[in-house]
Amino acid sequence: MLIQPDPLRKIRAFVGAFAGGLILLCTTLPTNAAPIDSARSRVVATFRQMNVPIEGNFKRISGDVVFDAAHPQDAKAVLEVDLASFDLGPGTEDYAQEVRHKDWFDTARFPRATFTLSGARALGPDRFEARGKLALKGRVVDLVATIARQVDAGAQKFEGQVPIRRLAFGIGEGEWRDPSVVADEVIVRFQLLVPSSSAAGSHNANPSGSVSSGRK
């Protein structure tokens, strides 16, 4: 079978990179942006295959958060996820390899996913609704996430989850489009630990080798 280069794909890649860059430019974070503690933060995605829940986490994540509980509307956050670091646990190499494939994340062309949140409104004590965008595989989709916030020894902890429709991003193409095998909805849960800026004197050298906040 002849493999034809898909011009549409190239255009999408360019648009995606452009849009991603534009988002990053628009969300220049103020200087009081605090980096997340990557080692103590988690981004987990749960998808369902044949209605069996499968969970994997992204081992390399990084990001910055600006959040003042008194002014949630000024909240901003950027979270970058290294897609090739998706790990489903031991013995799932065939899944992990498949996920990097062009029918899925296509990590060769789109190595990162970027969540940008801008503006939150309080729903209750320490509960917020945040709106933002997810740039993934050359597409950008609006998102709403419900976030719970905790303050612990000066650091802020943000927990929440957001449902993602994988087909909206072209994740799982070709024979994998069938949502009865792998469901369209994927739940992404995150727990971000943001040490207070006074505690984080300098960017911590991260032993897990996360992508640094200085984006490549």
Add this chain to the structure above:
Amino acid sequence: MDPQPDPPVRRVDRYGIPAIGLHWGMAVLVVGGWFVGRWMTDLPFSPLKLKVYSWHKWNGVLVFALLFVRLVVRWLQPPPASEPMPRWQTRLAQAAHILLYLLLALVPLSGWLYSSAAGFTTVWFGVWPLPDLVPKDAALKVLFRSFHGGFTYVLGVLVALHVLAAFKHHVFDRDRVLARMVPGLKPRQSR
């Protein structure tokens, strides 16, 4: 005075219809599951592989559930007395049948344990999630996978012997052993 309750009905000459139905129904499921199980592990990673793995597990859970039904049926309607044959053959048959029942429990159970240890919850027919018998664990996964494979292999050998023995009784001994399990089948007449 309380009269003695009637003993369960016992067909003298053949198995009851529920027992026959369960026997052949489960035979189809077990043989099908056995071959599919051997074949599916070599499939390339694809939606088909995920579907077949799920169907295989649904089949296994069904066999396991039917096993309990079968035991109840056997209790309510015990099988006919053994056909006349040398006593060592009767003993051998009894041992083989007990082993078959045991394996019909051990094969699905080991599969369930394997799936749990691998971190894949079994969702029966895609709607009913079964409890994970053990937590996700790489070492347990390897252990239960070998149990499942080993028990499956023994079951395969035993089923093959079971089938061969049934034919031996019907074709060579010309007795009622097979006829008892097949409605409408009569033992071959001696010349």
